[in-house]
Amino acid sequence: MAEEVRFFLRGLVYLVPITVVYWLVSKEPAGTALLVALVVGFVAVIGLVLLHASSAAAELRPRSGGIAGRLLGAVNRAIGFHERVDAPPPLEGGPDLIPTGSPWPLITAASIVVAGLGLIFGTWLLLPGLALLAWALLGWLTQLDRA
Amino acid sequence: MTAAQGDVRGRGGAGHVAREPEGVVSWLTTTDHKKVGVLYMVTAFLFFLVAGAFSILMRAELAAPGLQLMDLGTYNELFTMHGTAMIFFFATPMVVGLANYFVPLQLGAADVAFPRLNAFTYWLFLFSALIVFGGFFVAAGAAAFGWYGYPPLSTATYSPGLGADLWVMGLLLSGVASILGAVNLLATIFAMRAPGLTMFRLPLFTWNILVTSVLMLFTFPVIGAALAMLFIDRNLGGSFFTAEGDPLVYQHLFWFFGHPEVYIIALPFFGIVSEIVPVFSRKPLFGYKAFVFATVLIGAYSFSVWAHHMFTTGAIAALFFTITSFLIAIPTGVKFFGWIATMWRGRIWLATPMLHCLGMMGMFLIGGITGVFLASAPIDYALHDTYYVVAHMHYVLFGTGVFAMFAGVFYWFPKMTGRMLDERLGAIQFWLVFIGFNLTFFPMHQLGIDGMPRRVGDYLAATGWTDLNFVSTAGTAVIALGVVIFLYNFVTSLSHGPLAGDDPWGGHTLEWATSSPPPHHNFARLPPITSDRPVLDERLALGPRQGGEPIQPPASRSQEGRRRRG
Ligand code: HEM
Ligand SMILES: [Cu+2]
Numbered sequence: 001m002a003e004e005v006r007f008f009l010r011g012l013v014y015l016v017p018i019t020v021v022y023w024l025v026s027k028e029p030a031g032t033a034l035l036v037a038l039v040v041g042f043v044a045v046i047g048l049v050l051l052h053a054s055s056a057a058a059e060l061r062p063r064s065g066g067i068a069g070r071l072l073g074a075v076n077r078a079i080g081f082h083e084r085v086d087a088p089p090p091l092e093g094g095p096d097l098i099p100t101g102s103p104w105p106l107i108t109a110a111s112i113v114v115a116g117l118g119l120i121f122g123t124w125l126l127l128p129g130l131a132l133l134a135w136a137l138l139g140w141l142t143q144l145d146r147a
Numbered sequence: 148m149t150a151a152q153g154d155v156r157g158r159g160g161a162g163h164v165a166r167e168p169e170g171v172v173s174w175l176t177t178t179d180h181k182k183v184g185v186l187y188m189v190t191a192f193l194f195f196l197v198a199g200a201f202s203i204l205m206r207a208e209l210a211a212p213g214l215q216l217m218d219l220g221t222y223n224e225l226f227t228m229h230g231t232a233m234i235f236f237f238a239t240p241m242v243v244g245l246a247n248y249f250v251p252l253q254l255g256a257a258d259v260a261f262p263r264l265n266a267f268t269y270w271l272f273l274f275s276a277l278i279v280f281g282g283f284f285v286a287a288g289a290a291a292f293g294w295y296g297y298p299p300l301s302t303a304t305y306s307p308g309l310g311a312d313l314w315v316m317g318l319l320l321s322g323v324a325s326i327l328g329a330v331n332l333l334a335t336i337f338a339m340r341a342p343g344l345t346m347f348r349l350p351l352f353t354w355n356i357l358v359t360s361v362l363m364l365f366t367f368p369v370i371g372a373a374l375a376m377l378f379i380d381r382n383l384g385g386s387f388f389t390a391e392g393d394p395l396v397y398q399h400l401f402w403f404f405g406h407p408e409v410y411i412i413a414l415p416f417f418g419i420v421s422e423i424v425p426v427f428s429r430k431p432l433f434g435y436k437a438f439v440f441a442t443v444l445i446g447a448y449s450f451s452v453w454a455h456h457m458f459t460t461g462a463i464a465a466l467f468f469t470i471t472s473f474l475i476a477i478p479t480g481v482k483f484f485g486w487i488a489t490m491w492r493g494r495i496w497l498a499t500p501m502l503h504c505l506g507m508m509g510m511f512l513i514g515g516i517t518g519v520f521l522a523s524a525p526i527d528y529a530l531h532d533t534y535y536v537v538a539h540m541h542y543v544l545f546g547t548g549v550f551a552m553f554a555g556v557f558y559w560f561p562k563m564t565g566r567m568l569d570e571r572l573g574a575i576q577f578w579l580v581f582i583g584f585n586l587t588f589f590p591m592h593q594l595g596i597d598g599m600p601r602r603v604g605d606y607l608a609a610t611g612w613t614d615l616n617f618v619s620t621a622g623t624a625v626i627a628l629g630v631v632i633f634l635y636n637f638v639t640s641l642s643h644g645p646l647a648g649d650d651p652w653g654g655h656t657l658e659w660a661t662s663s664p665p666p667h668h669n670f671a672r673l674p675p676i677t678s679d680r681p682v683l684d685e686r687l688a689l690g691p692r693q694g695g696e697p698i699q700p701p702a703s704r705s706q707e708g709r710r711r712r713g
Binding site for chain 1 (some may be wrong): 269337403448
């Protein structure tokens with residue numbers, strides 16, 4: 001279902017014009033760059049959802065009719081407030097297997113913190129931190145095979 | 148722990164095969180969203196107590212002119228760490244904790260989308276907070292440049308100490324935790340909804356968390372970039388924000404995050420209020436879609452107001468930011484209208500959750516109005532960096548972060564523990580905190596208008612600011628008393644509170660359709676979902692009472708719950 005996509009499209013209805021207006025009234029590069037990055041980010045998320053949810057894409061695709069009708073229909077489908085109540089969530093599934101517990105999140109977080117402190121205190125701490133991190137990620141990624 | 152509590156917990160664990168390890172190890176290795184949520188909330192509340200203790204020290208110092216408790220440098224450390232901890236280690240993780248516990252329940256899901264990632268974000272948050280606090284234990288002391296860390300003050304030249312580096316690194320890592328947490332919540336809301344639970348049937352708390360997650364996803368990378376550049380300037384010879392670079396860019400980056408951050412804190416608490424007001428007015432929420440639309444609009448607008456924190460730089464498009472800031476008042480007003488219309492002609496039950504909601508509405512309204520004043524550039528020129536701003540931000544942040552948090556805690560404590568908090572102590576606590584809060588912060592408006600600057604540990608008697616400062620400090624003591632009563636209530640109710648049953652308030656949303664506390668995988672069965680209030684629908688269908696929902700005290704209400712399931 002396409003409501004998840006419309007959610008971001010509606011955001012763009014405000015963010016795109018305001019980005020243009022901001023640039024025109026301020027000519028200020030830092031804020032404009034941030035707003036542009038934000039728009040790109042929204043577009044990226046929309047792309048991601050569409051990629052994982054072909055039903056959403058199908059619902060949003062323009063249908064037949066005259067140019068104006070098609071356009072209006074497309075706008076309505078893109079940002080209008082209506083929703084099929086029978087449609088499944090767009091990203092079917094979720095984890096097949098819910099892990100009952102794992103030590104790796106804690107170990108991974110700890111190793112990242114050690115590495116981060118290493119950036120302040122020096123390589124004698126950074127290198128062990130990175131080694132720890134590698135071990136933690138390996139443990140994390142291989143855990144489900146053993147479970 | 149007592150036998151009684153063990154019994155309640157045991158009930159929660161019944162009915163599934165895979166058991167987690169017991170004891171401390173189970174908390175260290177847990178991936179259960181409810182346990183992770185509890186870890187988040189308890190940790191965040193502890194940091195609230197720590198940051199609150201800092202504020203008591205600050206207020207004690209300011210009670211009278213002259214320096215009585217500390218030197219000015221220590222005062223600088225205290226307000227910096229108070230602000231940093233309240234925003235990053237209390238309010239934000241409290242939101243994430245509440246979302247962790249209740250979003251999957253409201254979705255009818257068994258867990259979040261990425262359970263291990265979820266646990267990871269908690270540990271990363273905890274460790275980064277400890278790094279930041281570690282600044283107190285190094286020679287030069289903790290960071291002392293204010294919670295937004297503006298260069299050039301925060302560069303190595305003016306803040307050479309190790310505490311500043313720990314502050315930068317800690318916030319950077321906690322930002323990473325926030326981004327990953329947002330991804331997880333977003334995926335959960337999009338992918339894990341029960342059959343029939345469409346987007347426009349999502350409970351409003353979950354809707355607000357959805358918008359909040361989007362804000363987090365797109366703003367924490369920005370502050371992360373700013374902090375990384377600051378780190379490079381400080382430690383690796385960079386010059387992003389030094390005299391050769393541009394310190395003003397840091398302000399843009401910081402506030403492009405900083406203003407949405409205010410809504411990251413406010414929106415979820417609006418969501419809690421939107422859950423509680425209908426339940427305690429015995430009416431469906433007035434204008435569900437208007438609430439959703441207002442939430443989305445607030446989120447979108449909040450991306451375009453950042454530089455109203457930078458009016459006095461004189462280097463920004465002031466009119467643009469004044470207008471966009473005014474705009475936010477409109478969807479916020481829609482929410483207030485919706486809450487009032489929901490209460491209108493409702494049969495209002497003034498239990499502690501509702502009481503705290505009303506407190507939030509009153510306080511946020513005052514903070515919102517002073518916010519509109521400050522968004523007007525000429526007024527801000529006069530009041531910038533005075534105590535008026537301190538008053539404004541606490542009406543906003545305390546109204547949402549504290550009053551609405553307590554509303555949520557009183558509302559959901561029965562669901563999380565199977566027991567009720569004491570209503571009478573809760574009401575006493577509410578009035579103490581409410582009165583203490585206004586004593587503390589209302590006088591600050593006048594102090595600000597009189598010209599008292601923020602972030603200063605001392606003032607002269609000749610300024611005439613002594614009396615109002617004394618009132619403010621006395622108010623802080625009253626708040627502290629209220630918080631102590633809450634702690635007492637919390638600890639005693641955990642083991643001795645009256646049993647709550649599944650649905651002590653007559654709730655509307657799915658978390659009330661499971662046991663209290665919920666079992667490991669949350670639901671034995673789900674009611675049919677054909678609206679945004681499936682539990683209310685089912686109760687109305689099953690319980691033939693004319694005139695909507697019944698009002699009854701918690702005890703007989705849980706009987707109703709038992710009969711319904713039996
Ligand atoms: C518990 C009651 C509280 C008291 C008595 C209190 C008191 C204070 C005081 C006196 C200051 C100003 C210090 C100065 O400018 O010299 C301050 C600053 C601040 N407070 Fe609070 N506060 C409380 C709760 C909160 C809460 C709940 C939040 C946020 C969720 C918060 C966020 C801040 C922030 C962001 C600053 C600015 C720090 C800075 O200037 O860098 N405070 N507080
Ligand atoms: Cu702002």
